[in-house]
Amino acid sequence: MNHLSSVKHVIIILSGKGGVGKSTMAVQIALGLHAAGKKIGILDVDLCGPSIPKMFNLEGRDIHQCNEGWLPVYVDKDQHIGVMSIGFLLSDVDEAVVWRGPKKNAMIKQFLSDVYWQDVDYLVIDTPPGTSDEHITVMESLKGYNPDGAILITTPQASAIHGEKGEGRTTPGASRVHHLPPPAVGGTSENRHRNGDNRSTTGTGHG
Amino acid sequence: MSAVPENAPEHCPGTNSEAAGKAEACAGCPNQSICSALPKGPDPAVEEIRQKLSNVKHKILVLSGKGGVGKSTFTSHLAHAIAEDPQKQVGVLDVDICGPSMPRMLGTEGETVHQSGSGWSPVYVRDNLAMMSVGFLLGSLSDAVIWRGAKKSGLIKQFLRDVDWDDLDYLIVDTPPGTSDEHLSLVQMLTGGNYGNGSGIDGAVIVTTPQQVALIDVRKEINFCRKTDVKIIGVAENMGEFVCPACQKPSTIFPRTTGGAEKMCEELGETFIGGLPLDPRIARSCDEGKSFLEEVPDSPAVKAFRAIVEKVIGFCEKKGGAKDNDTGEVMMDTA
Numbered sequence: 001m002n003h004l005s006s007v008k009h010v011i012i013i014l015s016g017k018g019g020v021g022k023s024t025m026a027v028q029i030a031l032g033l034h035a036a037g038k039k040i041g042i043l044d045v046d047l048c049g050p051s052i053p054k055m056f057n058l059e060g061r062d063i064h065q066c067n068e069g070w071l072p073v074y075v076d077k078d079q080h081i082g083v084m085s086i087g088f089l090l091s092d093v094d095e096a097v098v099w100r101g102p103k104k105n106a107m108i109k110q111f112l113s114d115v116y117w118q119d120v121d122y123l124v125i126d127t128p129p130g131t132s133d134e135h136i137t138v139m140e141s142l143k144g145y146n147p148d149g150a151i152l153i154t155t156p157q158a159s160a161i162h163g164e165k166g167e168g169r170t171t172p173g174a175s176r177v178h179h180l181p182p183p184a185v186g187g188t189s190e191n192r193h194r195n196g197d198n199r200s201t202t203g204t205g206h207g
Numbered sequence: 208m209s210a211v212p213e214n215a216p217e218h219c220p221g222t223n224s225e226a227a228g229k230a231e232a233c234a235g236c237p238n239q240s241i242c243s244a245l246p247k248g249p250d251p252a253v254e255e256i257r258q259k260l261s262n263v264k265h266k267i268l269v270l271s272g273k274g275g276v277g278k279s280t281f282t283s284h285l286a287h288a289i290a291e292d293p294q295k296q297v298g299v300l301d302v303d304i305c306g307p308s309m310p311r312m313l314g315t316e317g318e319t320v321h322q323s324g325s326g327w328s329p330v331y332v333r334d335n336l337a338m339m340s341v342g343f344l345l346g347s348l349s350d351a352v353i354w355r356g357a358k359k360s361g362l363i364k365q366f367l368r369d370v371d372w373d374d375l376d377y378l379i380v381d382t383p384p385g386t387s388d389e390h391l392s393l394v395q396m397l398t399g400g401n402y403g404n405g406s407g408i409d410g411a412v413i414v415t416t417p418q419q420v421a422l423i424d425v426r427k428e429i430n431f432c433r434k435t436d437v438k439i440i441g442v443a444e445n446m447g448e449f450v451c452p453a454c455q456k457p458s459t460i461f462p463r464t465t466g467g468a469e470k471m472c473e474e475l476g477e478t479f480i481g482g483l484p485l486d487p488r489i490a491r492s493c494d495e496g497k498s499f500l501e502e503v504p505d506s507p508a509v510k511a512f513r514a515i516v517e518k519v520i521g522f523c524e525k526k527g528g529a530k531d532n533d534t535g536e537v538m539m540d541t542a
């Protein structure tokens with residue numbers, strides 16, 4: 001997995017719960033880092049529900065190969081934001097990826113080893129909800145690369161936070177876990193305001 | 208979908224065949240050693256499950272490609288709504304192994320599962336509503352189930368084979384988002400991998416939210432159902448309009464940039480069974496383990512939800528009532 005050696009920082013976006021805004025946050029974090037002058041790679045390991053191509057308006061694009069491996073699909077002309085997702089490998093956008101764990105693991109390992117990220121400053125990894133094959137494979141594969149940490153996303157209600165508690169256990173390889181307060185980003189802050197009550201969650205909900 | 212995988216060599220005998228791993232066509236196949244080592248023929252658990260669930264009149268799956276759209280909320284309240292009729296026996300099976308929400312939503316967090324001679328006893332929410340979830344098997348609420356797919360499939364098989372539901376009118380299955388191990392195992396266990404059999408699952412309700420990013424995943428789920436011959440009862444669109452309790456002004460939190468679920472159903476030839484508004488009191492009821500049908504009966508969501516429930520029951524009862532037991536043929540009134 002030599003290509004990961006040239007990546008300076010790896011951040012994994014996690015949530016036990018689905019639909020809390022992982023992909024949205026992954027994209028916004030990437031764009032924020034890009035605005036700060038960094039080169040970014042985004043790896044979408046949600047194989048069943050890849051949202052990143054849509055969010056960057058890259059649907060229908062193909063993956064190209066070079067001598068070093070697979071080239072990410074670039075969002076911008078300067079090639080400062082590169083994306084890799086199974087979405088680019090599907091012939092039909094409605095095609096379901098109905099794979100069991102071993103096949104998903106093989107694909108993720110290939111993404112991690114074969115994509116030529118070049119010298120990105122940050123690799124942001126968007127994951128599906130849960131604590132299963134994708135997460136285990138990513139964590140195991142990144143062990144030698146000292147990922148910076150994971151950002152756990154949640155929404156304020158208890159059933160989402162309950163999922164967070166489990167997610168914390170999946171990051172043994174990450175040195176720090178950061179809890180993002182939802183009000184930091186537009187969509188989730190609206191959720192918080194519209195909850196209507198004065199539930200005094202800071203939004204992180206995780207001690 | 209058959210037992211011959213899509214990327215199998217030409218003339219693959221099928222992974223379940225007696226010749227699997229041993230036929231000429233198997234030479235060079237990366238799966239050869241696995242196929243030759245595994246036991247052949249259909250999984251005996253399939254027949255055991257069929258017998259165990261033979262007293263369950265209707266089985267409904269609640270699916271969505273996308274997470275966080277309200278599958279568990281929908282499942283719990285569909286169960287509550289049907290169970291309002293004391294004559295109906297309802298079961299809820301939570302196969303979201305990594306993120307089991309049903310114990311919290313049905314107010315049974317902290318309960319444990321007991322074993323009896325006839326299998327695992329489900330946990331009773333009320334007299335005529337029982338449930339099973341991996342949540343009851345965890346030592347603490349914060350325990351994470353960090354399992355690969357094969358282990359999750361094993362537990363699902365156990366849930367289907369060993370839970371002693373007794374007689375049920377409806378078994379409603381809550382699933383995790385996606386189209387992976389849990390979904391494949393569920394469908395294969397209930398239909399014997401004999402897609403098109405039609406006797407295992409009455410149908411699936413697919414839940415979505417209005418925005419395009421959700422619909423993209425939901426289209427994949429519809430695709431999954433078509434590949435596995437699971438009939439789609441219909442698509443329900445959750446979190447549509449939000450009505451402010453202070454000023455009563457409606458807002459659309461998740462814009463229907465591509466026409467929402469209704470337009471998608473039109474395009475794909477599926478049934479749109481209704482929309483539900485975004486009412487914060489629903490989330491609160493779920494967090495507290497209560498039914499919003501009882502807690503906030505004045506909510507516009509309740510009326511909308513009951514209309515959806517009627518369509519779901521109507522679909523199942525129509526299908527079940529006309530079934531010819533000898534040939535397995537189903538005569539359906541075309542709407």
